[in-house]
Amino acid sequence: MELLDQYKAIQKKLKAYGYVINVVGWDSQTEAPRGAFQRRAEMLAVLSQEVFKLRTGDEFKQAVYGLYERLDELDKHMQLEIKRAKKDMDKMVKIPENEFVEYNKLVNLSQRLWEDAKAQDNWDLFKDNLAKLVDYNRKFVSYYELDMEDYDVLLDDFEEGMTMKQYDHFFDTLRKELVPFVHKVLKDGKPLKKDFSTNSFDPKKQKEFCDYLIDVLAFDRTKGLMKESVHPFTWNTHPSDVRFTTRYLENYVFSSIFAAIHELGHATYEQQVDDKWNDTGLNGGASMGVHESQSRFYENVIGRSKAFWEAHYPKFQEIFPEETKDITADDFYRNANKVEASLIRVEADELTYPLHIMIRYEIERKLFSNEIEVDELPEVWNQKMVEYLGIEPPTNAEGVLQDVHWSAGLFGYFPTYALGTAYAAQFVHAMKQDLDLDDLVRNNNIKAINDWLKEKIHQFGQSKTPAELILDVTGEPFNPIYYVEYLKEKYTELYF
Amino acid sequence: MELLDQYKAIQKKLKAYGYVINVVGWDSQTEAPRGAFQRRAEMLAVLSQEVFKLRTGDEFKQAVYGLYERLDELDKHMQLEIKRAKKDMDKMVKIPENEFVEYNKLVNLSQRLWEDAKAQDNWDLFKDNLAKLVDYNRKFVSYYELDMEDYDVLLDDFEEGMTMKQYDHFFDTLRKELVPFVHKVLKDGKPLKKDFSTNSFDPKKQKEFCDYLIDVLAFDRTKGLMKESVHPFTWNTHPSDVRFTTRYLENYVFSSIFAAIHELGHATYEQQVDDKWNDTGLNGGASMGVHESQSRFYENVIGRSKAFWEAHYPKFQEIFPEETKDITADDFYRNANKVEASLIRVEADELTYPLHIMIRYEIERKLFSNEIEVDELPEVWNQKMVEYLGIEPPTNAEGVLQDVHWSAGLFGYFPTYALGTAYAAQFVHAMKQDLDLDDLVRNNNIKAINDWLKEKIHQFGQSKTPAELILDVTGEPFNPIYYVEYLKEKYTELYF
Structure with a gap:
């Protein structure tokens, strides 16, 4: 099945990107000197963009949805994998890209704010951002149009x-x-x-x-x-x-x-x-x-x-x-x-x-x-x-x-x-x-x-x-x- | 200049790939457990292929040769950079891809052979491979058609x-x-x-x-x-x-x-x-x-x-x-x-x-x-x-x-x-x-x-x-x- 090869080829690339990003993460958390982090963030941003393109690209969508339509032809493990991939893909495609970007910015900002708020014991500093995070999550869940309670x-x-x-x-x-x-x-x-x-x-x-x-x-x-x-x-x-x-x-x-x-x-x-x-x-x-x-x-x-x-x-x-x-x-x-x-x-x-x-x-x-x-x-x-x-x-x-x-x-x-x-x-x-x-x-x-x-x-x-x-x-x-x-x-x- | 943007965009990607491959290398040489290396080689091969595609791709060639033709329009540092990039590119494009691949295989094999030869004090084990390595280098130099002695x-x-x-x-x-x-x-x-x-x-x-x-x-x-x-x-x-x-x-x-x-x-x-x-x-x-x-x-x-x-x-x-x-x-x-x-x-x-x-x-x-x-x-x-x-x-x-x-x-x-x-x-x-x-x-x-x-x-x-x-x-x-x-x-x- 050509679709399956397509799926596996993209997955292999995603694994390779994930692998190296992972190794960089290990280094960051265990020994990288303080000075490393700014450049590191710039370089990882380039790779993350490649990963995002692969994950959300038409080729991968095509493969996942295409295989989902032909589940019967797959072995049971590949069926499970494709069902999960399809579930993730559904969620991803339903969030407008600009909101996804905004949300990620909000998360980055909120983590810094939370650190300060905790250090200063200042709830007011953090609460509005937390409310926004909750709202985004409620909104994203509503986009999925699943027949389930939000939580x-x-x-x-x-x-x-x-x-x-x-x-x-x-x-x-x-x-x-x-x-x-x-x-x-x-x-x-x-x-x-x-x-x-x-x-x-x-x-x-x-x-x-x-x-x-x-x-x-x-x-x-x-x-x-x-x-x-x-x-x-x-x-x-x-x-x-x-x-x-x-x-x-x-x-x-x-x-x-x-x-x-x-x-x-x-x-x-x-x-x-x-x-x-x-x-x-x-x-x-x-x-x-x-x-x-x-x-x-x-x-x-x-x-x-x-x-x-x-x-x-x-x-x-x-x-x-x-x-x-x-x-x-x-x-x-x-x-x-x-x-x-x-x-x-x-x-x-x-x-x-x-x-x-x-x-x-x-x-x-x-x-x-x-x-x-x-x-x-x-x-x-x-x-x-x-x-x-x-x-x-x-x-x-x-x-x-x-x-x-x-x-x-x-x-x-x-x-x-x-x-x-x-x-x-x-x-x-x-x-x-x-x-x-x-x-x-x-x-x-x-x-x-x-x-x-x-x-x-x-x-x-x-x-x-x-x-x-x-x-x-x-x-x-x-x-x-x-x-x-x-x-x-x-x-x-x-x-x- | 659009060509310059194109050149810089590819270079940025190359730097990002180089960066993560570098961090993986540091990890390999200082602490990775023995078991890591097989999978690591597989994953790095995927990234190396991406790097190879970028470095030898038409987009980069176009950018390097295009900028070389318009050197006068660049500042002196970019001139230097493009001259060097052009020199490398010249060499790269003149080596037939199959010979390049064969040579890299030969290098990998020769390094393993050399290790054994050194450990066993066995010159005969290594000498034919060394002769091949010398021949390849002579041949590659001849492909460059430079007006210089081989060495x-x-x-x-x-x-x-x-x-x-x-x-x-x-x-x-x-x-x-x-x-x-x-x-x-x-x-x-x-x-x-x-x-x-x-x-x-x-x-x-x-x-x-x-x-x-x-x-x-x-x-x-x-x-x-x-x-x-x-x-x-x-x-x-x-x-x-x-x-x-x-x-x-x-x-x-x-x-x-x-x-x-x-x-x-x-x-x-x-x-x-x-x-x-x-x-x-x-x-x-x-x-x-x-x-x-x-x-x-x-x-x-x-x-x-x-x-x-x-x-x-x-x-x-x-x-x-x-x-x-x-x-x-x-x-x-x-x-x-x-x-x-x-x-x-x-x-x-x-x-x-x-x-x-x-x-x-x-x-x-x-x-x-x-x-x-x-x-x-x-x-x-x-x-x-x-x-x-x-x-x-x-x-x-x-x-x-x-x-x-x-x-x-x-x-x-x-x-x-x-x-x-x-x-x-x-x-x-x-x-x-x-x-x-x-x-x-x-x-x-x-x-x-x-x-x-x-x-x-x-x-x-x-x-x-x-x-x-x-x-x-x-x-x-x-x-x-x-x-x-x-x-x-x-x-x-x-x-x-």
């Missing part, structure tokens, strides 16, 4: 197949089952015997320990590496080159350790996707939610487990003999799982984390069904913080202004964080039918866990939808109760 | 304006004036009192010292950085992002120090080119020779000077207190300038280095005037080593097979190394009319030296030819006698 369209953008109906059920479960438990832990849980989390640990030695950990977790260093950056992240171009970063804070040793394990989880997923998807549109992780399920699995289920620290605390002691004189493996495990009502999402512990997400979901949901307006956000935010976590942010910088997402026009993104963590619990429930997880962790056989995940989840890339993956791996559709049960069991043992 | 065409490719006539004069001077002096030093020079050059020095501390040095040498870290790689090199995209590497060998501390200073010399040059050339074809260093003059100036004239080590040996002692117990600043200075007859060019000292180059020049010169054939190279090589340095390579791996250049089809490149070093001596002679170089080095005011070089040489980028630069900076044409005098003076003081 459902946005939710589906970040997690294919997820709608308010399902998220409502998810968050209702959390509200009903988890919130009372969290309140109980915060009120009646026995306090830590020894809190050393803000003690000083030499960053260079932290790096040595993280290096040890990534070998423990069987990360393939011939196909990736770990580096340092201000904000930890995972980066990949294809399964044989997957990298991640962590950061070393002298007075918060858990930051480097759990950021490293979290990002390693994302990275292991990407490394284990089958190479056969490299040249297709089905490469990489299945969805944001499934991706987060893997990072949270490695971080929380493995990394914050008792068995893990029984096995690896001795190495930590070896590296920090002075600093750990009065600290036991059990102290370490308990510190790594310390629960507290806190203001900042990215610093929240495993148990209270989903409540931070719930607040954002409820706000976005009301915003896009016109039940609240942008002006009201600080007040609504603070009310919900009091309701769910019992604390009120003293400043907007520590409240409604804390996250970058909205300034980048990303609405519908937040819920995938909690969803992924809940997916993880359901996957773990299935994994435990096949593997003695605790035993493998304690005996340092992470490879067996990686292999299970590869076979059941990772290898498939995007060739299964999140819902298909969950059904295939666990034998039932997504069910948030596994998440609630996992948290209740773990934190009951820790706190009561 | 002159190649020499001019690497150093604009240089021909055998000038190089002969240069190397004749060295043969006559320098070779007897080198023999005298090797025979009668007083030996080192204390040779510590292969003592052990912790690579981590070596890095600390190199970090100190690059601040001493006033390198602008907001516009660049130093990293580590197997083969030290300098990399730049534009004056605000210039990077270089060094390597740390535990048992050869001079490697990290002088590779760092050498590459910093290249890097300082690139940082100090005026930003006004960024979007033109006149950006970057003036030529390979002028570039090498700067790296050798920083490495040898500053870095291997007595004044430099009087100023900075105390810091070295501070970092290596145990290792330097019995070593004085004077010992350090003498070890850094140790002369010996050695087999390998890249490890040669400052005094014998040009003799290694002379051998390569004489061989290339005879090869391209058909006075010798590839088959004879090992024998000719060894004869010349005995003649100039008094030693015979025991293997071809340590002789004719040692350098990568010929396997990459680079003929005419070598002489620029010696030429650049000689340029440096002439520049220094001029610099000393304006500056008290020793005093500035001793008192740690390298910035004043950088400023002088910026004003006289660096700022101009490629807007002056090497010959123009030398005339403007020193008031006379290139004269190799300054180089001979510099070496004789320095090494007489050291060795007699």
Whole structure:
């Protein structure tokens, strides 16, 4: 089929452009000197224009729509790829070019404004731009002329197949089952015997320990590496080159350790996707939610487990003999799982984390069904913080202004964080039918866990939808109760 | 002028492609995991094809030849740029595409063969490919139909304006004036009192010292950085992002120090080119020779000077207190300038280095005037080593097979190394009319030296030819006698 060749040829070019732009991004985020950025922006603008021309050009449109009309003649994977390409193309062609350009300018400006607003704790500086961003998103959704609620369209953008109906059920479960438990832990849980989390640990030695950990977790260093950056992240171009970063804070040793394990989880997923998807549109992780399920699995289920620290605390002691004189493996495990009502999402512990997400979901949901307006956000935010976590942010910088997402026009993104963590619990429930997880962790056989995940989840890339993956791996559709049960069991043992 | 816009638009795209390919190259040479390279090659092939299409496309041809016909209407810098672009284009269009493709395949294959041949000390494995590479170069030169000797065409490719006539004069001077002096030093020079050059020095501390040095040498870290790689090199995209590497060998501390200073010399040059050339074809260093003059100036004239080590040996002692117990600043200075007859060019000292180059020049010169054939190279090589340095390579791996250049089809490149070093001596002679170089080095005011070089040489980028630069900076044409005098003076003081 000529159309198919045409489609593949353009896709190959898009992949090549994406590849090099990606490498430049890695360099920008990990080592480029300050002086590099102005010229870099000019040069990337030229390439971005080439990419835009390819993506929106008649040739690609022709190929995508042409193939969509002849779906029956394609194999099932190409069908899936073309359906998704067509869905994206539909959205793209319906936005007038001038509005698209204006919107991108607005996003760039808003991100700078948000940085200032957060630094100065000045909500007024940002709110008009945020309102414009919301309006643009509402308008774009209306252009798509889909038979869906506005917010459902946005939710589906970040997690294919997820709608308010399902998220409502998810968050209702959390509200009903988890919130009372969290309140109980915060009120009646026995306090830590020894809190050393803000003690000083030499960053260079932290790096040595993280290096040890990534070998423990069987990360393939011939196909990736770990580096340092201000904000930890995972980066990949294809399964044989997957990298991640962590950061070393002298007075918060858990930051480097759990950021490293979290990002390693994302990275292991990407490394284990089958190479056969490299040249297709089905490469990489299945969805944001499934991706987060893997990072949270490695971080929380493995990394914050008792068995893990029984096995690896001795190495930590070896590296920090002075600093750990009065600290036991059990102290370490308990510190790594310390629960507290806190203001900042990215610093929240495993148990209270989903409540931070719930607040954002409820706000976005009301915003896009016109039940609240942008002006009201600080007040609504603070009310919900009091309701769910019992604390009120003293400043907007520590409240409604804390996250970058909205300034980048990303609405519908937040819920995938909690969803992924809940997916993880359901996957773990299935994994435990096949593997003695605790035993493998304690005996340092992470490879067996990686292999299970590869076979059941990772290898498939995007060739299964999140819902298909969950059904295939666990034998039932997504069910948030596994998440609630996992948290209740773990934190009951820790706190009561 | 529409043609000028067309030319500039294509050049901008070429610069953008060059930029990203460059960043990928930096990543490849400094940190990419082994697994990255196969996919990387596939993706870069797609971009290279786009670059090839742009460079050889009718639009660019039209622009270059069209502008060449209307040179009078252009300003003097654009005239220079278009003349050079036309010269390149002439060469490109005269090579049949299939031969160009075949040649590139041959180069790729030959580099792999050369690696094996060198590793196995097996000349026969490589010689036929080398003969083919020589033949291709002879043939391509004949296609250009220039009224020049074959080797002159190649020499001019690497150093604009240089021909055998000038190089002969240069190397004749060295043969006559320098070779007897080198023999005298090797025979009668007083030996080192204390040779510590292969003592052990912790690579981590070596890095600390190199970090100190690059601040001493006033390198602008907001516009660049130093990293580590197997083969030290300098990399730049534009004056605000210039990077270089060094390597740390535990048992050869001079490697990290002088590779760092050498590459910093290249890097300082690139940082100090005026930003006004960024979007033109006149950006970057003036030529390979002028570039090498700067790296050798920083490495040898500053870095291997007595004044430099009087100023900075105390810091070295501070970092290596145990290792330097019995070593004085004077010992350090003498070890850094140790002369010996050695087999390998890249490890040669400052005094014998040009003799290694002379051998390569004489061989290339005879090869391209058909006075010798590839088959004879090992024998000719060894004869010349005995003649100039008094030693015979025991293997071809340590002789004719040692350098990568010929396997990459680079003929005419070598002489620029010696030429650049000689340029440096002439520049220094001029610099000393304006500056008290020793005093500035001793008192740690390298910035004043950088400023002088910026004003006289660096700022101009490629807007002056090497010959123009030398005339403007020193008031006379290139004269190799300054180089001979510099070496004789320095090494007489050291060795007699």
